[in-house]
Amino acid sequence: xxxxxxxxxxxxxVTIQDKAQxxxxxxxxxxxxxxxxxxxxxxTGNQITKAxxxxxxxxxxxxxxxxxGVVPAIVEVAPNAVIGYGAGSPNSNYATLLxxxxxxxxxxxPSTSIVTAIGSPSTSSSWSSSASVTLTxxxxxxxxxxxxxxxxxxxxxxxxxTGSNGTAQGNAWINILTxxxxxxxxxxxxxxxxxxxxxxxxxTYYTRALSTPYSANTVKLxxxxxxxxxxxxxxxxxxxxxxxxxxYVDSGPEVAPGDLVTGTLTANFEEVKASGSxxxxxxxxxxxxxxxxxxxxxx
Numbered sequence: 001x002x003x004x005x006x007x008x009x010x011x012x013x014v015t016i017q018d019k020a021q022x023x024x025x026x027x028x029x030x031x032x033x034x035x036x037x038x039x040x041x042x043x044t045g046n047q048i049t050k051a052x053x054x055x056x057x058x059x060x061x062x063x064x065x066x067x068x069g070v071v072p073a074i075v076e077v078a079p080n081a082v083i084g085y086g087a088g089s090p091n092s093n094y095a096t097l098l099x100x101x102x103x104x105x106x107x108x109x110p111s112t113s114i115v116t117a118i119g120s121p122s123t124s125s126s127w128s129s130s131a132s133v134t135l136t137x138x139x140x141x142x143x144x145x146x147x148x149x150x151x152x153x154x155x156x157x158x159x160x161x162t163g164s165n166g167t168a169q170g171n172a173w174i175n176i177l178t179x180x181x182x183x184x185x186x187x188x189x190x191x192x193x194x195x196x197x198x199x200x201x202x203x204t205y206y207t208r209a210l211s212t213p214y215s216a217n218t219v220k221l222x223x224x225x226x227x228x229x230x231x232x233x234x235x236x237x238x239x240x241x242x243x244x245x246x247x248y249v250d251s252g253p254e255v256a257p258g259d260l261v262t263g264t265l266t267a268n269f270e271e272v273k274a275s276g277s278x279x280x281x282x283x284x285x286x287x288x289x290x291x292x293x294x295x296x297x298x299x
Contacts, residue, residue, distance in 0.1 A: 108152025
């Protein structure tokens with residue numbers, strides 16, 4: 001053990017600080033919030049001061065508060081205190097908090113995020129085979145894309161059909177869209193299909209079929225990027241596509257209107273983005289992509 005301001009094993013501090021920097025700072029791949037890191041590494045033989053422990057504490061509080069919206073129970077080093085080991089020491093306490101932060105690194109609290117509407121394209125054209133719409137999200141750099149999703153950013157999508165002609169199939173589409181509700185896409189919204197699992201070919205991250213007798217009809221959500229392998233977060237463009245696929249064929253002698261979907265179809269897109277303040281000063285700042293929405297194509 002050693003007192004504050006005297007020579008201690010720098011490796012303990014550096015190990016903890018490296019974890020904080022990887023999550024809060026630039027990071028790499030699926031780690032990195034892109035925010036200002038207050039603390040810094042120290043070198044073997046240097047003295048670790050109370051001020052340095054305080055800066056590391058700020059970083060850890062900023063990480064955990066972003067994730068949970070609650071200031072964690074964290075040890076504050078007192079002047080002339082003895083730095084030891086155990087649950088009450090900064091070494092152990094800070095390491096424990098960062099292990100939790102690593103596991104929860106994609107979390108964002110409702111109190112440290114904002115929800116903003118992107119757009120709501122709609123169409124009143126009738127359709128019998130499909131209806132689809134695509135959102136294009138363009139980031140200024142690949143790092144901006146990583147920061148957006150690493151900090152819990154998401155693209156949310158819902159759809160609705162109103163004013164249908166009252167046919168059984170029209171009602172089935174109304175009901176399924178209500179059941180599907182709002183679906184999110186981000187870095188950990190699905191165990192197998194997420195931002196870092198994408199390629200430049202569409203993958204289906206959500207699908208749901210209508211009830212019998214319309215089980216051939218499905219709601220499908222797909223995503224892709226502009227790179228062949230986004231496992232390290234090198235993409236700058238994300239595409240989100242909604243398709244309502246209608247392959248049901250009316251068994252009656254007439255096709256229309258029973259096999260024709262009418263009414264107003266609307267798709268609602270919105271973003272969830274991290275925000276808030278940093279301590280001792282500064283702003284938790286994330287840059288949104290530029291959004292471009294296609295019109296709803298029907299056939």
